[in-house]
């Protein structure tokens with residue numbers, strides 16, 4: 001069955017993305033995994049390809065597309081197929097730039113967006129703290145007014161792209177409101193600000209080419225005109241972008257399940273056991289047929305929700321359902337596919353092994369799947 005979601009212009013973009021990944025990413029990816037990050041100047045190449053500016057108005061150097069989700073999806077799908085997880089690109093393009101676009105003043109957009117679109121200035125978003133992740137409203141990082149400026153103190157952790165970042169949108173408590181959600185604001189910290197420092201590039205079980213940082217704020221003086229949006233409104237801003245973020249994670253998971261099935265089909269046809277290809281065992285056929293059924297169901301769901309999102313109609317509980325459904329099907333499919341590789345599936349040099357560790361995070365970040373179930377349960381009146 002062909003995928004009717006995409007039009008000719010999306011397919012044209014797909015072929016440039018595919019060529020770009022083959023040329024500029026795949027040959028270097030193992031080296032970046034060993035280094036724990038991609039080189040900063042790689043981002044300028046992604047910028048040149050147009051990935052960062054898809055939805056940014058032409059006045060700030062972007063492509064000015066009203067609907068860019070399907071183009072971003074093409075990027076997600078192609079990275080999944082090539083087996084290259086580039087979390088820093090995703091955070092910058094799908095989280096940080098949209099926050100600035102949606103909540104920045106004209107002056108802030110002119111100041112930051114042209115370099116961000118070009119990939120010269122990279123952004124990260126810092127919400128999670130060592131003591132609080134799911135319960136965002138419980139954050140302790142705080143800022144107090146000092147004249148025109150804010151003075152920021154605290155610590156964040158698990159920040160995607162935090163090592164390479166030139167600019168970090170920090171969620172911080174700026175007042176002690178009774179309602180914990182009301183006293184939070186977004187402050188943009190630029191990496192040259194005094195008192196800002198980075199801790200370790202955290203070692204992870206997967207997605208090793210993506211840098212993940214601890215960030216520290218020790219009396220960082222943030223100018224008043226680096227407040228993003230209205231004071232006290234951060235919780236609402238953070239919620240705005242979650243639908244797209246969760247649907248993006250769901251799509252990445254779906255593509256990775258599809259890729260796992262494809263490469264396992266090749267493997268079981270080739271590998272011989274007891275004198276016959278593994279593909280000949282009835283167990284193999286049934287296992288892979290079961291994967292195929294799950295993948296078809298996931299694809300039907302995600303395609304429908306992508307159309308709804310492009311039309312601005314996808315609800316938060318629907319995005320949560322997509323995230324839970326696709327990330328859990330990804331886990332089941334990859335696990336079954338790895339089993340069919342036997343011992344080779346456990347060897348790091350086999351792609352299925354890397355897919356197993358790379359994919360584990362998808363049930364955790366973007367809000368854990370338990371938190372998604374809380375949202376879904378509320379939507380059915382529980």
Ligand SMILES: Cc1cc2nc3c(=O)[nH]c(=O)nc-3n(C[C@H](O)[C@H](O)[C@H](O)COP(=O)(O)OP(=O)(O)OC[C@H]3O[C@@H](n4cnc5c(N)ncnc54)[C@H](O)[C@@H]3O)c2cc1C
Nearest residue numbers: 125126127128132133134158159160364365366367368370
């Ligand atoms: C690789 C990676 C990249 C990340 N990138 C970023 C980033 O760029 N920026 C950022 O701000 N954060 C980032 N995060 C943080 C991520 O969003 C959090 O790890 C996640 O939201 C979970 O928070 P936590 O780790 O504190 O877990 P906790 O909140 O401590 O959760 C522990 C367990 O309790 C469960 N739980 C929590 N609440 C409930 C509930 N109400 N009902 C039932 N069970 C519940 C959870 O599901 C989980 O199983 C990243 C994390 C990782 C690992």
